[in-house]
Amino acid sequence: MIPLSLAELAAVVSGQQCDIPDPDLRVTGPVVIDSRDAAPGCLFAAYAGERVDGHDYARAAVDAGAVAVLATRPVGVPAVLVEDVTAALATLAGHSVRRLDTRVVALTGSSGKTSTKDLIAQLLERLGPTVWTHESFNNEIGHPVTALRAGPDTRHLVLEMGARGIGHIRDLTRVTPPSTGVVLNVGTAHIGEFGGREQIARAKGELVEALPPAGEGGVAVLNADDSYVRAMTARTDARVVLFGESPDAHIRAENVRLTEHGRPAFTLRTPAGCSDVTMRLYGEHHVSNALAAAAVAHEAGMPTEEIAAALSAAETLSRWRMEVSERADGVTVVNDAYNANPDSVRAALRALAAMGRDRRTWAVLGEMAELGDEALAEHDAVGRLAVRLNVSKLVAVGGQEAVWLDMGAKNEGSWGEESVHVSDAQAAVDLLRRELRPGDVVLVKASRSAGLERVALGLLEGEVTAR
Structure with a gap:
């Protein structure tokens, strides 16, 4: 951000200075919303979430070097008080970028x-x-x-x-x-x-x-x-x-x-x-x-x-997006568990099929969230696509949506034991640990709420090399 004194910052966001001994102190950035990320010169934005209230960590942020806190109430350290932290942060960002x-x-x-x-x-x-x-x-x-x-x-x-x-x-x-x-x-x-x-x-x-x-x-x-x-x-x-x-x-x-x-x-x-x-x-x-x-x-x-x-x-910069790692035994784990929708799951399955042309392939899939009335049809279609792409085994993880994935696969062809439904991530890890063989390729993908990154991380505990 452009450097601003606390007086200037308060004017930009229409805020009130509180417990600020020197209004000429300058914020040089960045803005952080986690007190653990606070560093000298930064501004700490205190958000009140469902489980954590950033106002409770204001002093920790200042102790770590934050010049002040953007807050909705006094916090006992230098602060600029506003009615809405989100709106104030948007105003501050616009002011900075335009300059x-x-x-x-x-x-x-x-x-x-x-x-x-x-x-x-x-x-x-x-x-x-x-x-x-x-x-x-x-x-x-x-x-x-x-x-x-x-x-x-x-x-x-x-x-x-x-x-x-x-x-x-x-x-x-x-x-x-x-x-x-x-x-x-x-x-x-x-x-x-x-x-x-x-x-x-x-x-x-x-x-x-x-x-x-x-x-x-x-x-x-x-x-x-x-x-x-x-x-x-x-x-x-x-x-x-x-x-x-x-x-x-x-x-x-x-x-x-x-x-x-x-x-x-x-x-x-x-x-x-x-x-x-x-x-x-x-x-x-x-x-x-x-x-x-x-x-x-x-x-x-x-x-x-x-x-x-x-x-x-170019490489993957963001975690859990087609993140490919290979174990010492030759098992390849593709962690694409950050999020999922029907389009991205289809793309990931096609990538799995290409990666495992001469190898056994596993698709560990969970819920694709926020599909509304299309949920049954879309999960069923993904299960069927796994069969058409000759994925060796589908592991459907979770509740009703996973049942639809499993049934779609079984209804598409002659699959029986090639598709299995398990209750949760730990059950999937246990299954894979029993049945994986050297050289297998495992894709893990679901919406973020399913937490299937735990499957990939569980399989990679110990010996891992990025590919």
């Missing part, structure tokens, strides 16, 4: 946001100091916290934007107006909350509506292969750059294939030329993510050959 010479790149989509954000960040970092969203810290709290990490030397600010309803993305763009907006896809994530893909498209399209006109530098980077996203061309005055495998895409992939290890390879073609890419990530779905990142980098002036080299070197 920086930083290009704001925002992206959204039903799936692939975090992986694509990580790719964009790794490409743009080659062009100058870049700040990006940590993990999927993409809501009304995480968004301003990320934006406030940008300082006077930041050249690129890459912000992932999530939405659980109409208006959410519009609100985030008002905090930090983007110059470049990327829409990846319109799928079925949170379809139960939105009520249909048309509503999801309406919400995601709020990003391109917020872009400045082409004459003022606005660029909309849109997926040419997704009809809902392509249609957003009509919703923006920004210059449109299409990416995908469609022949008319400005940034496109040709000769797409998977290596013997399940890593995507393709020829990247831009208006400036073409160059070959072989990614270190796993799964063909990363081709679309890579093209979106390539489009952003191309617009930022990066040569095609350098884009291809950067994509080929």
Whole structure:
């Protein structure tokens, strides 16, 4: 953030100074919401959550170096008091970013946001100091916290934007107006909350509506292969750059294939030329993510050959997203347990099939949350897809949704013992420990609420090497 005195900070957020002996003391950043992250010069934002109230940790934050606390009540240490910490933080973020010479790149989509954000960040970092969203810290709290990490030397600010309803993305763009907006896809994530893909498209399209006109530098980077996203061309005055495998895409992939290890390879073609890419990530779905990142980098002036080299070197920055580890006995564990929706689970299953062409494959799957009336059909369909992809064994973990996964697999074909339903993560670990053989490949995936990362971590206790 731009350095501010406590008096200036209070004026920006319309707050009241409390227990501040020296209003000229300066906050140099960052803003933290966990007192354990407090460091000299930072501002601690005290949130009152369901289980923990940040106000109780105000003194610990100041003792660790925080200049002051953004709070709703006196906390016995220097504080700026406001009615709503979330709203004040958004105001502060907007004030700071608007005073920086930083290009704001925002992206959204039903799936692939975090992986694509990580790719964009790794490409743009080659062009100058870049700040990006940590993990999927993409809501009304995480968004301003990320934006406030940008300082006077930041050249690129890459912000992932999530939405659980109409208006959410519009609100985030008002905090930090983007110059470049990327829409990846319109799928079925949170379809139960939105009520249909048309509503999801309406919400995601709020990003391109917020872009400045082409004459003022606005660029909309849109997926040419997704009809809902392509249609957003009509919703923006920004210059449109299409990416995908469609022949008319400005940034496109040709000769797409998977290596013997399940890593995507393709020829990247831009208006400036073409160059070959072989990614270190796993799964063909990363081709679309890579093209979106390539489009952003191309617009930022990066040569095609350098884009291809950067994509080929890029790694997973966020945990539990197709995180591949190999045990000493040759068992490969793919931890993709951070989140799940029907589109991302299908992509992960296809990646598993590619990785295990000559090996036994296990799909350990749990609930895909927030699907509403589509839950039964979507879980059933995923179970059936596991059969069609010749996954060796499906382990469905959890309650009713897992039962639907298991039954879908068994109803699809001749599967019997190849599909099994277990009650919880520990039961899955126990089963796998008994039955895994050297060389097997295990995919673990579910919505975050299912906690299936415990399966992957349980299998990896001890001897692990990242691939």
